[in-house]
Amino acid sequence: MPLVVQKYGGTSVGNPERILNVARRVVETQRAGNSVVVVVSAMSGVTDSLIKLARQVSERPTDREMDVLLATGEQTTIALTAMAIHSLGAKAISLTGAQAGIITDGIHTKAKISNVTPRQIRKHLNEGYICIVAGFQGQTLQGHITTLGRGGSDLTAIAIAAALKAKNCEIYTDVDGVYTCDPRVVPDARKLDTIDYDELLEMASSGSKVMQSRSVEFAKKFQVPFEVRSSFNNNRGTIVKEEPLGLENVVVRGISIERNQAKVTITNVPDKPGTASRIFTALAEANVIIDVIVQNVSVSGATDISFTMNGDELAKLGGLIDNVAREIGAGEVIKKSGIAKLSVVGIGMRSHSGVAAKLFDCLGNGGVNIQMISTSEIKIAVIIDETQIETAAKLAHAAFGLAAAS
Ligand code: ADP
Ligand code: ASP
Numbered sequence: 042m043p044l045v046v047q048k049y050g051g052t053s054v055g056n057p058e059r060i061l062n063v064a065r066r067v068v069e070t071q072r073a074g075n076s077v078v079v080v081v082s083a084m085s086g087v088t089d090s091l092i093k094l095a096r097q098v099s100e101r102p103t104d105r106e107m108d109v110l111l112a113t114g115e116q117t118t119i120a121l122t123a124m125a126i127h128s129l130g131a132k133a134i135s136l137t138g139a140q141a142g143i144i145t146d147g148i149h150t151k152a153k154i155s156n157v158t159p160r161q162i163r164k165h166l167n168e169g170y171i172c173i174v175a176g177f178q179g180q181t182l183q184g185h186i187t188t189l190g191r192g193g194s195d196l197t198a199i200a201i202a203a204a205l206k207a208k209n210c211e212i213y214t215d216v217d218g219v220y221t222c223d224p225r226v227v228p229d230a231r232k233l234d235t236i237d238y239d240e241l242l243e244m245a246s247s248g249s250k251v252m253q254s255r256s257v258e259f260a261k262k263f264q265v266p267f268e269v270r271s272s273f274n275n276n277r278g279t280i281v282k283e284e285p286l287g288l289e290n291v292v293v294r295g296i297s298i299e300r301n302q303a304k305v306t307i308t309n310v311p312d313k314p315g316t317a318s319r320i321f322t323a324l325a326e327a328n329v330i331i332d333v334i335v336q337n338v339s340v341s342g343a344t345d346i347s348f349t350m351n352g353d354e355l356a357k358l359g360g361l362i363d364n365v366a367r368e369i370g371a372g373e374v375i376k377k378s379g380i381a382k383l384s385v386v387g388i389g390m391r392s393h394s395g396v397a398a399k400l401f402d403c404l405g406n407g408g409v410n411i412q413m414i415s416t417s418e419i420k421i422a423v424i425i426d427e428t429q430i431e432t433a434a435k436l437a438h439a440a441f442g443l444a445a446a447s
């Protein structure tokens with residue numbers, strides 16, 4: 042029998058009614074002649090509540106215990122989903138990540154999958170069961186529970202689809218597919234029929250949370266095409282796969298935004314070998330994740346270096362940068378939160394020019410000041426004031442003609 046892997050996100054299993062809706066869809070898929078593996082997330086809001094709860098008993102809970110705690114969210118959903126399927130008269134069995142054979146490394150809260158050995162899933166499928174697998178979690182070889190980073194149920198689904206060579210992998214969520222921009226920010230955003238792995242990867246890693254970026258990376262590596270679609274209707278979604286390179290490639294496929302960013306500028310950094318290394322080694326040792334880095338041209342033997350990070354990382358810095366700046370003989374350190382990043386993404390940029398000019402032009406005409414710019418082969422990103430991010434997204438969306446035809 043052909044095998045279908047379906048993943049249902051938090052909103053899709055957000056209350057008992059919705060879990061029953063998922064159960065009905067899953068049973069229908071089995072009755073249509075498929076073997077079905079279902080990956081579910083925690084009910085919406087549960088993971089966030091568990092994180093809050095942990096902070097109420099400890100300022101710095103250990104990552105290991107966080108994983109034991111967070112894994113309970115998905116464990117609740119697998120049992121409830123299996124029960125709901127039983128109530129419809131079909132066979133279902135719930136499996137934790139460990140039981141499903143998801144083996145990870147030991148980096149708690151952001152573990153990487155090292156192996157998938159879905160022996161139990163295969164056995165239960167052969168016995169006619171629908172397998173309900175807890176997303177977002179795995180187990181180390183030593184038997185410790187791990188989690189795969191926020192949004193990690195997407196990764197569980199892709200990894201299981203790859204391991205079982207599923208015919209279809211379907212990611213069900215609360216929107217109809219991948220849009221040209223978050224439809225909650227740009228109301229006339231258009232659903233895409235297809236998107237290339239690289240494009241979705243860039244969009245996901247620059248703020249479009251419709252798919253976890255690591256799951257897209259995994260899908261590309263193991264060539265697992267998948268469909269993103271809604272659990273609330275039967276509309277066709279967005280097919281994610283490798284798109285052949287060609288002249289007809291769309292230049293700009295979509296726009297991502299990332300709020301809550303912060304910027305640090307170190308002025309008058311002596312322009313000599315080794316200073317950038319001193320700054321960024323100190324940041325790396327403190328596990329601060331840096332995003333965009335800009336160094337100005339030096340005319341007077343000194344330069345300014347600016348870099349951005351997630352707003353929550355700024356708090357981790359403490360006096361670290363001020364100390365390094367003093368040690369290397371730099372000037373002032375300016376820290377600024379309340380900024381955001383807008384990224385314009387498309388594989389067509391590999392062979393087309395003029396995207397940057399069009400982006401800067403539309404933002405300039407709309408009164409949006411660009412603080413920093415960064416580019417990659419298929420992306421142009423700008424750092425702007427957070428208060429202007431929605432305006433900027435709408436301006437860029439219109440300038441690149443991405444809106445739905447009315
Ligand atoms: P799930 O709980 O199903 O995993 P998520 O909340 O993680 O769902 O992801 C779906 C959300 O992603 C949508 O509700 C939407 O607001 C947001 N989103 C951001 N960018 C996009 C985009 N380009 N296309 C579709 N949805 C997007
Ligand atoms: N429940 C986890 C989270 O909220 C994993 C997921 O939803 O994919 O991040």
Ligand code: MG
Binds near residue numbers: 050195250251252
């Ligand atoms: Mg998600």
